Amino acid sequence: xxxxxxxxxxxxxxxxxxxxxxxxxxxxxxxxxxxxxxxxxxxxxxxxxxxxxxxxxxxxxxxxxxxxxxxxxxxxxxxxxxxxxxxxxxxxxxxxxxxxxxxxxxxxxxxxxxxxxxxxxxxxxxxxxxxxxxxxxxxxxxxxxxxxxxxxxxxxxxxxxxxxxxxxxxxxxxxxxxxxxxxxxxxxxxxxxxxxxxxxxxxxxxxxxxxxxxxxxxxxxxxxxxxxxxxxxxxxxxxxxxxxxxxxxxxxxxxxxxxxxxxxxxxxxxxxxxxxxxxxxxxxxxxxxxxxxxxxx
Amino acid sequence: xxxxxxxxxxxxxxxxxxxxxxxxxxxxxxxxxxxxxxxxxxxxxxxxxxxxxxxxxxxxxxxxxxxxxxxxxxxxxxxxxxxxxxxxxxxxxxxxxxxxxxxxxxxxxxxxxxxxxxxxxxxxxxxxxxxxxxxxxxxxxxxxxxxxxxxxxxxxxxxxxxxxxxxxxxxxxxxxxxxxxxxxxxxxxxxxxxxxxxxxxxxxxxxxxxxxxxxxxxxxxxxxxxxxxxxxxxxxxxxxxxxxxxxxxxxxxxxxxxxxxxxxxxxxxxxxxxxxxxxxxxxxxxxxxxxxxxxxxxxxxxxxxxxxxxxxxxxxxxxxxxxx
Numbered sequence: 001x002x003x004x005x006x007x008x009x010x011x012x013x014x015x016x017x018x019x020x021x022x023x024x025x026x027x028x029x030x031x032x033x034x035x036x037x038x039x040x041x042x043x044x045x046x047x048x049x050x051x052x053x054x055x056x057x058x059x060x061x062x063x064x065x066x067x068x069x070x071x072x073x074x075x076x077x078x079x080x081x082x083x084x085x086x087x088x089x090x091x092x093x094x095x096x097x098x099x100x101x102x103x104x105x106x107x108x109x110x111x112x113x114x115x116x117x118x119x120x121x122x123x124x125x126x127x128x129x130x131x132x133x134x135x136x137x138x139x140x141x142x143x144x145x146x147x148x149x150x151x152x153x154x155x156x157x158x159x160x161x162x163x164x165x166x167x168x169x170x171x172x173x174x175x176x177x178x179x180x181x182x183x184x185x186x187x188x189x190x191x192x193x194x195x196x197x198x199x200x201x202x203x204x205x206x207x208x209x210x211x212x213x214x215x216x217x218x219x220x221x222x223x224x225x226x227x228x229x230x231x232x233x234x235x236x237x238x239x240x241x242x243x244x245x246x247x248x249x250x251x252x253x254x255x256x257x258x259x260x261x262x263x264x265x266x267x268x269x270x271x272x273x274x275x276x277x278x279x280x281x282x283x284x285x286x287x288x289x290x291x292x293x294x295x296x297x
Numbered sequence: 298x299x300x301x302x303x304x305x306x307x308x309x310x311x312x313x314x315x316x317x318x319x320x321x322x323x324x325x326x327x328x329x330x331x332x333x334x335x336x337x338x339x340x341x342x343x344x345x346x347x348x349x350x351x352x353x354x355x356x357x358x359x360x361x362x363x364x365x366x367x368x369x370x371x372x373x374x375x376x377x378x379x380x381x382x383x384x385x386x387x388x389x390x391x392x393x394x395x396x397x398x399x400x401x402x403x404x405x406x407x408x409x410x411x412x413x414x415x416x417x418x419x420x421x422x423x424x425x426x427x428x429x430x431x432x433x434x435x436x437x438x439x440x441x442x443x444x445x446x447x448x449x450x451x452x453x454x455x456x457x458x459x460x461x462x463x464x465x466x467x468x469x470x471x472x473x474x475x476x477x478x479x480x481x482x483x484x485x486x487x488x489x490x491x492x493x494x495x496x497x498x499x500x501x502x503x504x505x506x507x508x509x510x511x512x513x514x515x516x517x518x519x520x521x522x523x524x525x526x527x528x529x530x531x532x533x534x535x536x537x538x539x540x541x542x543x544x545x546x547x548x549x550x551x552x553x554x555x556x557x558x559x560x561x562x563x564x565x566x567x568x569x570x571x572x573x574x575x576x577x578x579x580x581x582x583x584x585x586x587x588x589x590x591x592x593x594x595x596x597x598x599x600x601x602x603x604x605x606x607x608x609x610x611x612x613x614x615x616x617x618x619x620x621x
Contacts, residue, residue: 136312139601140556140594141552141556143557143559144556144593147559147578148320148323149323151578224437228437228438231439232441232560235560236559236560236563236575237575237579238575238578258445258448258449259448259452263449263453266445267445267449270446274438274439277439278433281433281437282433285433
């Protein structure tokens, strides 16, 4: 009997049957999918466009959760000081937060992977120099680097993403370098390099896919970290302005009302943030467990 | 050992110099501080005079050398906003941050190591699973959000503790501290807890991972076969063998505690260095930004160096490798 051929499809279905062993991780995945759906469909789902000044009415300011405003619909999560429906604001805020998180995560992944691969491929002095810089950067906390960069670049979405990428690519570089330098010494890479295939192709077609699993794990966690870091910066008043709010700026916007008992303006966006970040982390944890080659099968 | 020490110190110096260049160039690339300092309606002559006074008309590299020269003489410039020497300004805020960070680290250590040991000692117990779930929350939920929850629960709803500020301070060893008085303590509990949470999560995971690995090792089995009590096995053999990674990571984390204090201090309105730097960034007070960042980098490098040295003390194998 011949062994079943491992196709991409069967690998994926194996992965899924391993993944769903953990009910918590599956629940977390459901949370992520619904959060993403709600964010994408925000204009259709939200009762109000919270940033269209014409739909806002100051008479609706600071309504408690469950009250009915002048729009004639129930504000399930209350309204803020400008009369924005908190639920709608959260949906739009989620959009911004997810866009920032995914963009920063993706760019950091690409940059980090290229830097790590080059270090592993060239070896010697180049490798030593690159990894020295990476180690140095990793020894400084990401929040500090992001803080400096945001202060330098100014406010706005592209600047924020750039700061997050610069603060986080080092994790990807470190991981890629670790995985790639282990693969680099294996025979199939030596064999591929001895053929006339260009080195670039060997690097990206052969080396990268085999160094990918740990990178995927880091990527999930880093998306969550980007979202949290962006929220933190926005809360500190250095991220996105309230005209283009993320969950962080919404929480910051409601902070001053917290002490007077109007908890809903910042607590509900905070719960949305927490759910998103924790769910991504839980999924990342399970992906790590499944992809871990040391795990007994 | 001496050679190892010198090599490490030289490396550390190189890092500080490199970072000072980056920080200087980075921060000085932002706008013109003169515009922030003076009334936009004031005349051109005053503007020129100020630019000249602060040496802003010199080429950038000369400004850097002036800056470095002054720094080596202990002069990091004067704050544009407070009109005070920056170094004094930062150091006047230092005790507040230090006591906050140390209290947080103390809380994290006193809770994290026992909890992690327990979770690693009985990995399948329900209590261990609960501890691990808590640790995931600890380091994935953003610090500022936990701070808000703490304020809402303990200050607004229950009214047990103050919601922010530092409260009355008493002088101790020449520093004004909160932890030395009972009322001051009530002010530091919430922010310290907030700052501790991330380290707590990390420490629990580290301790647990180490314990699980060590528990299945031969020497633990032999120690048990020897008839040692479980308390001695865990307290003596396990704890000693997991201490190296814990000390390393924790030493490094001490620095990041100081950095993360930025967030906690803003949430709880704690008048420390972190609050100062955030305020300085929003008003573009460049000398304070530059000085703070260079000091933090310096602190980091110093901590890394100390951790390296302690590491060598704890594990003779590393010393041997380094000297050979």
